[in-house]
Amino acid sequence: MSLDPAYLEYTRRARGMDQDLYSWSKLSDRAPIAWPSDKGVAVALFVNLEWFPINPTDKPFRAPGHMQTAYPDYRHYTAREYGTRIGFYRMLDAFAQAGAKASIAVNAAIAERYPSIIADIIAGGHEIVAHSTDMNGTIASGMDEADERALILSSLDMLEKVSGTRPRGWQSIARSQSWNTPRLLVEAGVDYMCDWVNDDLPYRMTTPAGGIINVPVNHELSDRQIITVQQQSADSFAEQMQDAFALFADESTQGGRMLTIQLTPYVMGLPFRIEALEQLLAWLDEQPQAWFATTGEIADGFAAS
Amino acid sequence: MNEGAADPGLYDFNPWRGRPKIEWPDGKSVAVWVSPNLEYYEIDPPANPHRKSWPKPHPDIVGYSHRDYANRVGHWRMAEAMEKHGFKGSVSLSVALCDHIPDVVENANALGWEFFSHGIYNTRYSYGMDEAQERAIIEDSIRTVRDATGQTIKGWLAPALTHTPRTLDLISEYGLTYTCDLYHDDQPQPVHVRSGTLISMPYSIEVNDHYGFFVYNMSPREYADTLIRQYERLAAEGAASGTVMCIPLHSYLIAQPHRIRAFEEVLEHIATDGRAWITRSGDIADHYLTQTEVSA
Numbered sequence A: 001m002s003l004d005p006a007y008l009e010y011t012r013r014a015r016g017m018d019q020d021l022y023s024w025s026k027l028s029d030r031a032p033i034a035w036p037s038d039k040g041v042a043v044a045l046f047v048n049l050e051w052f053p054i055n056p057t058d059k060p061f062r063a064p065g066h067m068q069t070a071y072p073d074y075r076h077y078t079a080r081e082y083g084t085r086i087g088f089y090r091m092l093d094a095f096a097q098a099g100a101k102a103s104i105a106v107n108a109a110i111a112e113r114y115p116s117i118i119a120d121i122i123a124g125g126h127e128i129v130a131h132s133t134d135m136n137g138t139i140a141s142g143m144d145e146a147d148e149r150a151l152i153l154s155s156l157d158m159l160e161k162v163s164g165t166r167p168r169g170w171q172s173i174a175r176s177q178s179w180n181t182p183r184l185l186v187e188a189g190v191d192y193m194c195d196w197v198n199d200d201l202p203y204r205m206t207t208p209a210g211g212i213i214n215v216p217v218n219h220e221l222s223d224r225q226i227i228t229v230q231q232q233s234a235d236s237f238a239e240q241m242q243d244a245f246a247l248f249a250d251e252s253t254q255g256g257r258m259l260t261i262q263l264t265p266y267v268m269g270l271p272f273r274i275e276a277l278e279q280l281l282a283w284l285d286e287q288p289q290a291w292f293a294t295t296g297e298i299a300d301g302f303a304a305s
Numbered sequence B: 001m002n003e004g005a006a007d008p009g010l011y012d013f014n015p016w017r018g019r020p021k022i023e024w025p026d027g028k029s030v031a032v033w034v035s036p037n038l039e040y041y042e043i044d045p046p047a048n049p050h051r052k053s054w055p056k057p058h059p060d061i062v063g064y065s066h067r068d069y070a071n072r073v074g075h076w077r078m079a080e081a082m083e084k085h086g087f088k089g090s091v092s093l094s095v096a097l098c099d100h101i102p103d104v105v106e107n108a109n110a111l112g113w114e115f116f117s118h119g120i121y122n123t124r125y126s127y128g129m130d131e132a133q134e135r136a137i138i139e140d141s142i143r144t145v146r147d148a149t150g151q152t153i154k155g156w157l158a159p160a161l162t163h164t165p166r167t168l169d170l171i172s173e174y175g176l177t178y179t180c181d182l183y184h185d186d187q188p189q190p191v192h193v194r195s196g197t198l199i200s201m202p203y204s205i206e207v208n209d210h211y212g213f214f215v216y217n218m219s220p221r222e223y224a225d226t227l228i229r230q231y232e233r234l235a236a237e238g239a240a241s242g243t244v245m246c247i248p249l250h251s252y253l254i255a256q257p258h259r260i261r262a263f264e265e266v267l268e269h270i271a272t273d274g275r276a277w278i279t280r281s282g283d284i285a286d287h288y289l290t291q292t293e294v295s296a
Helices: A074-098 A108-113 A115-123 A145-163 A181-187 A223-229 A234-254 A274-286 A295-304 B061-084 B102-110 B131-149 B167-173 B209-215 B220-241 B260-273 B281-291
Strands: A041-049 A103-106 A127-130 A203-207 A210-214 A257-263 A290-292 B030-038 B090-093 B114-117 B243-249 B276-279
Touching (some): A041 A074, A041 A234, A074 A274, A103 A108, A127 A145, A127 A295, A181 A203, A181 A210, A234 A257, A234 A274, B030 B281, B061 B260, B102 B114, B102 B131, B114 B131, B114 B281, B131 B167, B209 B220, B209 B243, B220 B243, B260 B276
Parallel strands (some): A041 A103, A103 A127
16 A cells, blocks of 8 residues: 555646745745825724525535534524624714724625614725625636626626725635636736735735735634634723734734734623723724724725835 | 525514614613523434434434433522522423423423423424424424423424424414524514514524534633623614514533533623513513504
């Protein structure tokens, strides 16, 4: 018994990456970014506003936060809806209180089902980022390319139809992409995506169809990760965001930095957690280095520098 | 519900912003109800093809006896704390408890607690039942509680939160007015059913003691702090909107020796605050339905 000899062939073994999407670049070697504000740290509040069908299709996989019990799972269907009806409005009020513009990654189904939410997002001055169709709209390799293209376009089309503006940014469910996704996003006219988490600043990717910016929305700096997965408290979540901000404020002497804070209405929007977010936003608002920016503004600020 | 559809069609979209205010009695901001689950778990239940009862082979000694602690120790300690601070329970009842340990049910009834059904046993799940079987457990629930306590149940919390697509239509048909199985809101909301009048009663599932201790792995004091935060928020928002907070409990969890005193401080906090209408779920439903037109 032995392995095929090809198993010891290393076809991409050379300086640089083992794929062609982007080249290696050390953070501290880059030309400094100057944000359009004179502040050192762009703070992106990034909300996932999602609709979970009560009948998960699991193609190609079941999204995090999806149904858990036998059908009909009223418990998780309605607990997620709580976030949309109530928790999200607590967040909108909190953003307004802090004078913060946020980036809302919206399932197209939210726009189709609840157009008044889209109107409220626009009235608050927030940016809408396309976030697939609904929580059955997951992507992974093996998915038919035409199906994936149709999924991306139907998301963008619906969000444009309801909001009046075609989203410039994209985030996949669970950040899961196929080999084709970056190219398909370029072909669909998307300027930036928020799936890859390998940097503290935006960077450029190249696809056969052209370039795209990746705005890294750190998957660790997320209420779902820290509170739901790691079982830490809302206060600890807020403290960790403050610690991350303090680090970036120090590093911003080398150039503009960005802090992403990923929020989930059905997690952080609960009555016993929302105050921790309000206090965090008030604290950030007081920091002289903080600039509340949308991911679109961050992508533009990066592209301009 | 719309069986098989992506959207079960249970209720209308109703965003939190700009709703008309619900007026609670005496100008209170938040209706607070405490919901002890008084349950009976069988040691050797028949298998349901859709869900396993016990994680271990029967008998699951720790799983079974942990829950049995409720009826021997926990209930009595919890009820004493509640009574001391003026909280009447709204009981989510495994109705077979009336047969197994009537002493617990009689105690709760004597204290003026309300009963609604949580199925026959918490080890018999609704998944897979046909309509006749589901009607049988509803009729059994109504009859058993009436015989044991003289009360007519008004509400339903599905056994172990297990449902069929017809559960809500059926309980409404039998004249029940509220379900504790829908978690989309902090106010009662009309539920779409085939006939009758049904509302969703906010159950605050995320502050259920089971969630606190076994989903979020909180310490007793963290859990108590969570309840106080939940209360403070809903009391503050309720000044403009009229909110509901439930404290869903299992005495085998909350009445453990290392937890009950931290919890008692929560009861004291709410009882002395002044903004809470401390009441029972059926009273909330009755009050809401006199204010609000709800039709199927």
